[in-house]
Amino acid sequence: MAPVDKYDIVIIGAGPVGLLLSTCLARWGYKIKHIDMRPEPTLTGRADGIQPRSLDLLRNMDLKRPIMANEPAKVYEVAFWDPSEKGIQRTGTWASCPKFIDARYPFTTLLHQGLIERVFINDLEKHNTRIQRPWRITGFQNDGKDEEYPVEVSIAHVDGEDKGQETVRAKYLFSGEGARSFVREQLGVKITHKDPIAYVWGVMDGVVRTDFPDIKMKCTIHSDAGSIMVIPRENNMVRLYIQIASSTDADWNPRKSATTEEVQATAKRIMKPYYVEWDRVEWYSVYPIGQGIADKYTLDERVFMGGDCCHTHSPKAGQGMNTAFLDAQNLAWKIHHVESGFADRSILKSYESERKYVAENLLNFDAEYAKLFSQKQPSADDIKTASKQSSGDSHGEENPFIKKFKESCEFTSGYGVAYLENVFNWSENHPAKHPLFLSAEKGTTALRSGRILKPATVTRVADANVVHLEQEIPLNGSYRIFLFGGKPSKTKKAIADFAKNLQKKSSFYSVYAREDIDSVNYHERHNPHSHFFTINTIFNAHRPEIEIRELLPALLSRYHDHVYADDVWDQRVPDAEAAAHAKMGLSQEEGGVVVVRPDGYVGCVVKLEQGSGTVDALNEYFGSFCAKKIGGERAVL
């Protein structure tokens, strides 16, 4: 019998969720079989909105530049249009990502899905991973016949097995198949409908001529002739979302459709008194949307699902692709930590608990939002109070849709995502009980576990470059330890003790030291000691005052490209001496240690103190989910 090909993972579907997962794992050296039913990547249309938080992620993967090379449209503001006597009129505008959200990129990036897919596919090819097309999955089982590769997967050419078929074994199987998932059906996982209402939507991408003044903005337009959503796109295009039917209609028919011409005619009626003419239509599609969420994302922590396969909802808040990206990112580093021997296999359960929680929040938001959007709005003349400014601080009586929209900005930007307490996200209930843990609840730090690290601009000491601290470690599977060093004169002993205790043989740091630690390349910047940790040190000092080798013990000065001066003024904390320290809510004198998960979310925050306490606390934290035993007192070196 011929030997069966073995893969670390088989990934079904090359949409956003499958591609991001594949890209991470390919970069980290995993062997991947990635198939897609389509003969080629998306050509036009489909998802198109990259939210601010997702752009952070893409930048962290070094993919922001190729995305931006496509000259996407950027949405900074949303305009609300409502019925008035003479047709529609603008009742207000609102920042897409208002100033109260501390976003590095406070805008939504609009680009069609195919261009986004291509960025990932190009990157995958650099890591010798190609999508096998057009192939589909025909069967799978976690039969455990091979302990290391417990899952058997059968795949075949979409045109039939005679065109090609393979049966392979894998450590994991991932379905990024979209709403219609063979894997989900085979597993018998049910979809729960949060909202019993369903809709039929038409979506049209094209180039128009119009005197409608906000055609390059995101707009929600409610008129007596219906409702429409306008989204600007690259290359002078515009996308129109138009609701064709709702299950609340008397004549509801989920198969109701509309022609291009009908949708254009409706759009013209809605947008009166403005004219709108089409130069061309690039893409048009009608599809029913049912809101739903999969009851399980995995049954056995071997066969996983993510993206649209697990959650479907209306397209209007632009969340589908973004949620898919974060599903994939969440799973990628957890699989990596289990397979590389760093973490206990039990951490894989947190993929479902973290991501399903986010999807549930998304669906709750979406149900309310979609319902409000579909409702006929009161005439603008009734609600003159809607603000005309976008500063994010207006008040007054607004219509419920606008009110909901504003409330939801943090969520839709991606920054509202907060994972609940678990082994990664420290809380009072965490198994690690050391007294040095700081928390937002106690007011001892401004950082919240399970939330993204706040952005901060600092000066890198080695080359005096002004950099974004939160981006200094790429998405490489490492924990990011931020040692906020306060004033060097005050923390010298505490930092020396921190390094000394990291060097103890049983510390989390030493237990996961690289095997080749004595022969690591001189130019290795991020992981000279361990593949799982990078240490950044940030001092409350001006750059030229920081002599790395004088201020830091050898273990820490080895990260000479990751030492920073907290000397850049920040408008958000204008009176702070050290803005980054201040934003994190840490003492500008005494500092503190922030542990950030590989995906950029805060894990825990610990007081920086003389003695072994700081490292003891971290040992307890990592010990709660690491595969090897951590902790003890034997010092080395």
Next chain:
Amino acid sequence: MAPVDKYDIVIIGAGPVGLLLSTCLARWGYKIKHIDMRPEPTLTGRADGIQPRSLDLLRNMDLKRPIMANEPAKVYEVAFWDPSEKGIQRTGTWASCPKFIDARYPFTTLLHQGLIERVFINDLEKHNTRIQRPWRITGFQNDGKDEEYPVEVSIAHVDGEDKGQETVRAKYLFSGEGARSFVREQLGVKITHKDPIAYVWGVMDGVVRTDFPDIKMKCTIHSDAGSIMVIPRENNMVRLYIQIASSTDADWNPRKSATTEEVQATAKRIMKPYYVEWDRVEWYSVYPIGQGIADKYTLDERVFMGGDCCHTHSPKAGQGMNTAFLDAQNLAWKIHHVESGFADRSILKSYESERKYVAENLLNFDAEYAKLFSQKQPSADDIKTASKQSSGDSHGEENPFIKKFKESCEFTSGYGVAYLENVFNWSENHPAKHPLFLSAEKGTTALRSGRILKPATVTRVADANVVHLEQEIPLNGSYRIFLFGGKPSKTKKAIADFAKNLQKKSSFYSVYAREDIDSVNYHERHNPHSHFFTINTIFNAHRPEIEIRELLPALLSRYHDHVYADDVWDQRVPDAEAAAHAKMGLSQEEGGVVVVRPDGYVGCVVKLEQGSGTVDALNEYFGSFCAKKIGGERAVL
């Protein structure tokens, strides 16, 4: 006889000056024959520093992103090292582009010349222009035998005419051949040596291991064992410049050389007490540098020279490629304006007068700088006063080299370049004498003619994007008219009159209207009315208050993608209501009109006033160099 091939221009040499010229002209539709003696682009080494002003230019050509995709090193600070008892010690650091310079990108970008060349070559290929290699020029004459194509140029394969040779006719010939120029020699143009001192330099690119703390910074190191300059590079590389001989040496020999090993040994001695070891050497070259400037850049305004062909100097201030870029940019739009019938042929004389003036300043700077760099420095202990801060405002007694360096920052960043008064750069001596001209001399604007437009951040009204105003018009050969509209309520009449007078048949604007003005594409953003002008309107108002079609007459609202709200706070003018107006030194209530040349330099500034005066002044200004008659009173539509 076979018909002779005809080209708009023949360009010799595909280094920075030739490539930038070629790229501009290719984009504007000119037919180009571009040859280079080298069989392929630069592989390693050579010029590598892109100064802040040049990065503005590359961004304006949409080439910054591909440059940055190469992950260049960025120099924000320069460190000065001087002799001390134990070897060398740092005596101070200084911002490479200090805060007193209002630079959008306050750093130098380091990338080897080959990667930069490739960015241009890729762009040229998109415009169907390829470099013919390895070919050289064998003869030329402006024989005028063809009035339209007066220059005959003969070129051949470098390996001999039997491998290929052509004789073509061209409107222009440009030599970007570098210091050894066949064209310059044939023309008999002499080089004048500003500074009689010559040097032999060694330059070495490589990867090193060292404990020298500033290896990722630009450093000037003076030691008792000699002097060296350190420049960081992409891919962990570092460039060392080391002076091997000076004509002031007793044993001066311009052919003196040194081996790689000798230079490395010298570097080790200079850098004591720090160690430095080479992993590899990527490039090493020794070359004599004589300071010189060509007496003429052209004799007939048909055969032009630029770049190293016209000026040579020491490499240490990183000015060669940057000066070359600006030579090419300066010539490109002037040729374009003559060939397209916009401007009188006499404007071509200003290429030499503007660019030779800049080169002379460069050489004066360079001579002084090189001399100071070569001199043995006093021991650091003697000059303890050198500042340790980089804020740009320290004082105290410094050594002459550091003092010179600081004084020169504006010049080396590229922002010190100021063209003298001429037809483009309005002054009291300009033929246009209208009383509405404003000037820095009179204190009626902060903008200086012949200087780059100040950067300003504003909000684009159409899509609410926060943008860099100075970058809103690409380098497309158009004049950029910035109508600062002040408070809309105060300027409504003045703006209406401005538009009305632009519409008069004899205005500069109407005289150069597009022939196809009635059938211009709806989506044309920059040049709907004229290929030579784009109008930007900036109001002192918040974005949502600006209804483009209500505030602006049709002529101006046609530029709906070029209307801006001056509503972004700027740290440099913290108390201004409208920061861009304030930075330009214009009334925040009444505004003003700024004419910016196609290359980004301010041409003239005119008061915005009711009546015809504002346009009358501009008619006088453009009338002084335009090919067609401008001015008069007949109004149309």
